[in-house]
Amino acid sequence: MMFVLGILIFFVGILFSVAWHELGHFVTARWFGIKVPEFMVGFGKTIWSTKRGETEYGLKAIPLGGYVRMIGMIPPARGELLGSSRRTGPFQGLIDDVRRQSAMDVRPEDADRQFYLRKPWKRIVVMAAGPIMNLILAVLLFAVLLMGIGMNTGTTTVSAVSECVLPADAATTSCPVGAPPTPAAVAGFRPGDEILALDGQEFSRFDGEELRAAIQRSTGPVVVTVLRDGQRLDLTPTPIRNLVASVDDPTQFVEGNFLGIGLLQDYERQSLGAVFVEIGDVVGRTGQAIAELPSRVPGLFGSVFLGEERDVNGPIGIVGVSRIGGEVLEQEIPFVAEASLLLSLLAAVNISLFLFNLLPIPPLDGGQIFPAIWEAVKKRIWRLRGRPDPGPVDVAKLMPVAYVVAMVFIVWSGLLLVADVINPVRLFQ
Template sequence: MRVEIIAFIIGVALLVVGLAVSIGLHEIGHLVPAKKFGVRVGQYMIGFGPTLWSRKIKGTQYGIKALPIGGYISMAGMYPPSPAKEAAGGRAAGGFFATMVQDARDANDETMLTDHDVHVFYKLPVWKRVVIMLGGPVMNFLFAIVLFAILLSGIGVQTATTTVASVSECVIPADAGPTACESSDPTAPAAEAGIQPGDVIVSIDGTAVSDFAETSEIIRASAGEQLSIVVERDGEQQTVRLTPATATRVETDARGYPVVDDNGDTQYVEVGFAGVGPTVEYVQQPIWAGPQAAVENVGAVAGIMWQLPVRIYDTAVDLFTGQERDPNGPLSIVGAGRLAGEVAATDAPILNRVAGFLGLLASLNIALFVFNLIPLLPLDGGHIVVALWDGLKRAWAKVFRRPPPKPVDATKLVPVTFIVVIALVVMGGILILADLFNPVSLF
């Protein structure tokens, strides 16, 4: 038990480090193009809260903060300078949101040395602003591709191969209680045919098979029919004759789940049964498997993000009713850490644990990629929309030969940003509570 606890803590710690690396890469994706395009960057920070370490290099303060739940870079002139203040003392009038807008403008003005400062974000061409804001999410996407490539092409995918691991001695009915063979049970066809553990199934009735799924499909469809099976044993090929027995098994759908009727009763089907168990090995995938997996995950995560408010509501209902949560639903950082701990503490070979951790970290980076592209401030997608709107206004004025419009003042959207932030905090709080008291478990 003590070893499992230590392994769980190590898994959580590794996820924190992996998340910090992911955040750092995200902010580098913003930092590098910003500096390349001449924008002054005052700070590059990983995390929030108290500063643990910082150092100023070439005008930029680099640092690490205590809570690795995000990061940021501060660029000069994210928004245009404030218009001339007419109110006494220069403060905005009009209530809470008007004050918020003015505070945002004042904070933005402090990042610019003068009103004519050229090293500012808002003066860049639209495409450069889009590149800077896209840089962060794209870095998460590229990191996910690397992680998936290591997982799929470096380690491989656990696959049931055509190498025989075990041979059943008898045919046991699906609804039988005991798992040991009785004297009345018929001999399994594979044992009767002389197939042995270690044999490699090469072909069945002239059809070459490359994995156990193909082998099983042929056998299940051939109940009562004699099959000619070529196996390789000790480097030599030999042919055996095998007639699959008819066995009753639980019917499953394409995902492997049991099929039930309208009354909720499990459905059974009669299939061919040989009695061979496969060897499971890691099979390395082609190099393009990593990018393909990343793209497929983007689609899956985008589907969840599109329904995020509904998913959060369902999670809250499950939390208060005690129902089991959807394992494919959203998680907080607490839930992700818990899964990482479970992966590290499970009783499995170390390679399996590494593969599980890499898959989890890659999925988190896909989630960061998709989430940050949501077109709402303060997310990167919101800044991209503002830049595109500014470019559209300028293009419209140019087409109709009108004077160039003023830059889009995104500080006017601060009230909307405030509402979005509150919504994100509420949803994050619900997920954290659910991950603490009604967690999703891998096992």
């Protein structure tokens, strides 16, 4: 039940992210006087819609994105603007069909409300507003996560005291016969002790990692000052050499000094600066992941058709990431931990939407942003040369590219869907 609930919650979160993205396009388009006949979440057959004013709002059957339909996205051909003859070319029929379809949306009374008639900077704002909305949502989610909930951090409070000495990679926690007691057990440590200092080096509550490093570096008997039931006590354990988890990478084991205590994990609230540091880190890693997508195709193909193991760090579709949301809610972990994982996942999805939609290829938002940038540059160059206005960039010529990209996207989405169903990524084994 919790698994299904997690899937539904995360799926709704993704749909909200898509609608939030489209809201950016919608608001800025209306702001600049562009007519918007449709505001849709999803593609394909409409399953619900309502009309308010001149805009129809609705949900469609295939939840793989959304769109805001603005009139006049495709400008008339240069020949039509100047009254010259029609051009020909290998893709001219496709281009003319797209141009004709775009013109059908324009009624005589709306002729001055077309997208292409707006200045390049206004078109850039309209098309960039969608991805920027995703970035804003990601910042808000990370702010709630880091400033409201906090980052899961090691504290200096003792959570457990091991009875006997075992290496960190031991398969069991049971003490074998004859196993020596741990230095912490001998010295009298108790769960709940808050370690204040080690050999005079003081630690604050969330200095757990620094304390671990200090213990591993320590030599000979050490004086550990603890706070127990409001009283300060000095304990004098003698660390011993043992196989311990690395401070830098807990999945790796190294030789180090060992006391035999576990430290409590808790959530430490972060500053606003930490939010932007985290955003920068996620943007960098997501950008690298997008750049590596072509190299991920063989692995994804193998996981679908060859029974190969699914790459945990590989691409995941909407179904897969929603399934992970279900996995998170299914775990027997504190609610705050579940909320943190769901918020971080949804924030990462929005960062992906932000970066992916800025790619300068149609039909993505960047496929309209970069032609508008080129148009602004071109107009300025022509003006400096004393030449007449060259007119709008003919984005209709990019439609063959848009169709190819759309087909690639459909195939890629289908492959991800199959992989997410038959060989899903599992964060929890």
